Amino acid sequence: MTESDRSTLFDQLFARTVQETLEEPGYGSWRSITAPDAVSLSFGFPYPESFPETALLESLGAVLEEEGSHALQYGGGEYVDSLREGVLEREAVHGIEATTDELLLTNGATHAIDGVAQTFLDHGDEVFVEAPTFMGTLSLFGNYGVEVTGFSLDDDGLDVSAVETALEERREREAPMPKLVYTIPNFQNPTGTTLSRERRERLLELAAEYEFIIVEDDAYGELRFDGDDVTPLSALDDEGWVVRMGTFSKTIAPGVRTGWLVGHEEIIEQISHISAGGTNTFTQSVLGRYFDAGHYEPVVEELLEAYEGRRDAMLESLAAHLPPGADWTEPEGGFFVWVTLPEGIDSGELLPEAAEEGVTYLPGSHFFADSGGERSLRLSFSHVTAAEMDRGVAALARATEAAMDE
Ligand SMILES: Cc1ncc(COP(=O)(O)O)c(C=O)c1O
Known part of the structure; x- marks a missing residue:
């Protein structure tokens, strides 16, 4: 719906946070940035053939056969416990020793972040984020009417010393302190960068000193193609x-809408207590059976190989086509590369020409709470084939070169 055909009939009834965002584009409005013949490098979606349909079907059948109405009842059956165990085992692989009291299954990571926000945030509270960061989280924090401050990233992830300076400065002027610091430490969305071990340790020291919660969104942590795992903040x-x-x-697949939260048991209990409506225990049962049958690890192994190939193809295309003056990150995992265009090119202004040439992407400014990212853009290598990627990057290069000549 465009602004002009929006009725204002209910505006005065909407909650304050909704009223404050009425004129802003909603989350997902970027999905309308499409052009029928253009290659879309916008979507951070898994490629469709990656979905383990046969294994899921088998698991679904087994759950219904073995548990029947228990699996369909409120609370679900025993395979929900299998999923809890499966998650805790995967977390242990990354060095996280948690118990079932420190775990909450959720309807995805966004639902988990929402539970944290609902539990900790009041209108006007302060939250620190990376700049740029995942726009779904920016939009979610918008629902809580909080003040969001962004801190830049470099090749080692979030600039923790800038966070430290801001904290010191706030303490000195007795300004409000952040309640949450939200970070995506591995293969960050949108930059693909990973937070170094040293910075993770420092951030934790700051959390203890200034008493804030670190929200560690590890949506991509399982998808490391090269380099060594960096110990999760949670494990430190x-x-x-x-x-x-x-x-x-x-x-597995975004459609399963299943994720989890790990934290101090008092926090987990509060989040669980406050969240209404429950979670999707039937899907959790199917995934529990999927884990028990040993499907999870081999599927992830295949994904690693496939995404590594796609990442390599994207980096090769960028090196082959983009003009001098352009720069990009080289992620060791995840779905995204962050490209910075040559001086003087605005990625938002370039988009219509790029679409005309045959590619769409997400302009960098979408990932900032305030201003920033005008010269940058996010490219996803997760969704299209290597050949399509190459066509898309070549189109981006043509549009960029044309804009440089203007
Ligand atoms: C950093 C980050 N967190 C969370 C999500 C969303 O995860 P979910 O589909 O589990 O809500 C995404 C993905 O799109 C993401 O990039």
């Missing part, structure tokens, strides 16, 4: 300052 934390979330959206 023995006091409880980290609340961590994961999701099966990238390793």
Whole structure:
């Protein structure tokens, strides 16, 4: 719906946070940035053939056969426990020793972040984020009417010393302190960068000193193609300052809408207590059976190989086509590359010409709470084939070169 055909009939009834965002484009409005013949490098979607349909069908059948009405009842059957165990085992692989009291299954990572926000945030509270960051989270924080401050990233992830300076400065002027610091430490969306071990340790020290919660969104942590795992913030934390979330959206399928939260048991209990409506226990049962049958790990192994190939193809295309002055990140995992265009090119202004040439992408400014990212853009290598990617990157290069000549 465009602004002009929006009725204003209910405006005065909407909640304050809704009223404040009425004139802003809603989350997902970027999906309308499409052109029928253009290659879409916008979507951070898994490629369709990656979905383990046969294994899911088999698991679904087994759950119904073995558990029947238990699996369909409120609370679900025993396969929900299998999923809890499966998640805890995967977390243990990354060094996280958690118990079932420290785990909450959710309807995806976004639902997990929402549970944290609902539990901790009041209107006007302060939240720190990476700039740029996942726009779904920016939009979610918008629902809570909080003040969001962004901190830049470099090749080692979030600039933790800038966070430290801001905290010191706020303490000195007795300004409000952040309640949450939201970070995507592995293969960040949108930049693909990974937060270094040293910075993780420092951030944790700051959390303990200034008493804020680190929200560790590890949506891509399972998808490392090269380099060594960096210990999760949660595994470094023995006091409880980290609340961590994961999701099966990238390793099984987004449609299963299943993820999890790991944190201090008091926090988990509060989040569980406050959340209405429950979670999708039937899907959790299917995934529990999927884990028990041993499907999870081999599927992830295949995904790693496939996404590594796609990442390599994207980097090769960028090196082959983009003009001098353009720069991009080289992620060790995940779905995204962050491209910075040559000086003087605005990625938002370039988009219509790029679409005409045959590619769409997400302009960098979408990932900032305030201004920023005008020269940058996010390209996803997760969804289209290597050949399509190459066509798309070549189109981006043509549009960029034309704009440089103007
Ligand atoms: C960093 C990050 N967190 C969370 C999500 C969403 O996860 P889910 O589909 O589990 O809600 C995404 C993906 O799109 C993401 O990039």
